[in-house]
Amino acid sequence: MERITLARALAMGREEARALDRDSPKGRLRSTPPGRDRLFIRAEGCRLWDDQGQVYLDFAGQGGTLSLGHNPAPVLEAVRLVAERPNLLQVGLDPVMSALMQNLAALAPEALARPLLTASGREAIRAAVGLARRATGRPRILVCEGASSDLSLDSWAAEPPPAETPTAAAPVAETAATATSAPPGTGLAAVPYGDLAALEEALAGREVAAFVVEPIQVEAGVLLPPPGYLQRARTLCRERGTLFIVDERRTGLGRTGTLFACQAEGIEPDILCLGPSLGGGVEPLGAVLTTEALWRQATARREGRWIETLLPEVGTRAAAAGLATLESLLDEGLPARAAELGAYLLARLESLQAEHHTVVKAVRGRGFLVGLEFEDVRSWATRLPFGGRGAFGPGGLATWVAGELLQRHRMLTHPVQPQVLLLAPPLTIGRNEIDQVVDALGQVLAGARPGWSLAVRSALTGLRHLRGGSPS
The missing domain is CATH 3.40.640.10 (Type I PLP-dependent aspartate aminotransferase-like (Major domain))
Structure with a gap:
């Protein structure tokens, strides 16, 4: 097996990194879903940059463990000291x-x-x-x-x-x-x-x-x-x-x-x-x-x-x-900030639920630890000629919504259950970023109502994923 230096690993492009990830012991243990294998080369706060120059908003926060966001300057400085x-x-x-x-x-x-x-x-x-x-x-x-x-x-x-x-x-x-x-x-x-x-x-x-x-x-x-x-x-x-x-x-x-x-x-x-x-x-x-x-x-x-x-x-x-x-x-008073802006996030999501009640079953959480539970629409999705059983993939509607947010809006979220999407952003997130994510969720959910439009969108999303397409 070939040895790879750090310098070469850092210089890899997306295709080479994708092949390495697929063939490595890590890749054999955990595969990356098609179309979601971005190569992020920079991270700061609540944002990520990929090798194509695209900027992403991180609302997953590594499952809620990035309280200060990516590469917080005070922590990096402490390690340097x-x-x-x-x-x-x-x-x-x-x-x-x-x-x-x-x-x-x-x-x-x-x-x-x-x-x-x-x-x-x-x-x-x-x-x-x-x-x-x-x-x-x-x-x-x-x-x-x-x-x-x-x-x-x-x-x-x-x-x-x-x-x-x-x-x-x-x-x-x-x-x-x-x-x-x-x-x-x-x-x-x-x-x-x-x-x-x-x-x-x-x-x-x-x-x-x-x-x-x-x-x-x-x-x-x-x-x-x-x-x-x-x-x-x-x-x-x-x-x-x-x-x-x-x-x-x-x-x-x-x-x-x-x-x-x-x-x-x-x-x-x-x-x-x-x-x-x-x-x-x-x-x-x-x-x-x-x-x-x-x-x-x-x-x-x-x-x-x-x-x-x-x-x-x-x-x-x-x-x-x-x-x-x-x-x-x-x-920075981040616990109090999480309480205040977390209540704002919950209120906005509850309004979203009222608007999309046929798709969003529940909104729950506290602070910046919030879950959206979706209705299990896979039963009717199997009857759609374009979506079929693969309309949402094996992960359910939460996985589909997360994929749409990533592909179409360059936003990272985390499905923790087939029908539950976790929003756990860094505690440093601002009101504007909250509005951006909730507005994007509204656009995605508008296409998640039972019907032909969702079948067509699901089929197109699947094709884009298989081709490894970039966000539209």
């Missing part, structure tokens, strides 16, 4: 990392005074589970059905129960509420999101180390919990001796209008997890915040190398990026 320092070092002092941990402790809910840095959001979840199992001596972990995509069953299966489990606890009885496809013996169960009765039943055996829950389920379709659900879930966990872990990898750091989404719900978790938005989109970074008492309880037993797996494995550059990200979020 520490460029000559050792990035990874097992000995010596690292005031940059210590400062980030102190700032996280100062900003988090009051009791969460013990932060732990990780190299990714997924590692943050794994570390949180390790802490919970260690502190409680219980092997089982409870999650919600439809949790974020990288909160996978395989990840949980790879995390063994603690060696010092006091007794061989019997598995929680599998019911319709707790059934999961997890391999036997992983200690994993799942309950429906928002179902307190199912949660109470799953916790009844007092064998669950932790319940992991998202304040808003993004990948499941931007689902908000019923009012009071999180507070009652917190109480149930406390009564059963189960730790309450809040997964804020997608909702944290201002995206929903408060610094942490759990603050708006009036709850204080035992463990809080943060994800890649902490690195400002420049450096990979995650974090776990817990209480001092829980940390001491989890680390009281020091046999083996378990403690080393929870030590910070991030570098000085990532810590500097985290410091700059927090500073920008606070100095």
Whole structure:
């Protein structure tokens, strides 16, 4: 296999890059949809530039993790300032990392005074589970059905129960509420999101180390919990001796209008997890915040190398990026901005829903984490002679709308479900950009009404995609 230098990779045009992507190990694992394989060569704020000189508006924000947009200047400058320092070092002092941990402790809910840095959001979840199992001596972990995509069953299966489990606890009885496809013996169960009765039943055996829950389920379709659900879930966990872990990898750091989404719900978790938005989109970074008492309880037993797996494995550059990200979020008042402009975005989308009620089923979200749920029109689309079964492709109407926004308006959005489109722009987005996207959505939805015009447009869109055509 030929080796490729960085200089050559940077100099590639679209066709060569497309062929490389298709033939590389990455391409064999994840194919890029035809017509959407743009080659972006520059990014700044909420905009991207491709190799053809076209400018795109990013309203996907990497699934909501680009809080400051692409290549934020303060974060890039912070990384530059520490460029000559050792990035990874097992000995010596690292005031940059210590400062980030102190700032996280100062900003988090009051009791969460013990932060732990990780190299990714997924590692943050794994570390949180390790802490919970260690502190409680219980092997089982409870999650919600439809949790974020990288909160996978395989990840949980790879995390063994603690060696010092006091007794061989019997598995929680599998019911319709707790059934999961997890391999036997992983200690994993799942309950429906928002179902307190199912949660109470799953916790009844007092064998669950932790319940992991998202304040808003993004990948499941931007689902908000019923009012009071999180507070009652917190109480149930406390009564059963189960730790309450809040997964804020997608909702944290201002995206929903408060610094942490759990603050708006009036709850204080035992463990809080943060994800890649902490690195400002420049450096990979995650974090776990817990209480001092829980940390001491989890680390009281020091046999083996378990403690080393929870030590910070991030570098000085990532810590500097985290410091700059927090500073920008606070100095620019971005959480409050997300609350104000997010309400404006929701109001405009609700007006759009009223106008296109035969296509748009629901609009929901908080701050700059918003989902549009479309009606499932694939049933009638199969009767259209031009559209046929492939009118919207395998992804449903959300994928079709996203493709139209990209092709015709040069706007990036993210289908998280076949019928749900996620809008999660950088928190620095302005009112004018919001208007542009909503107006473009209106134009796209005007062509998404059941009828012949949609069949023709769908067929033309499919042909343009197959040809890899540029936006009109």
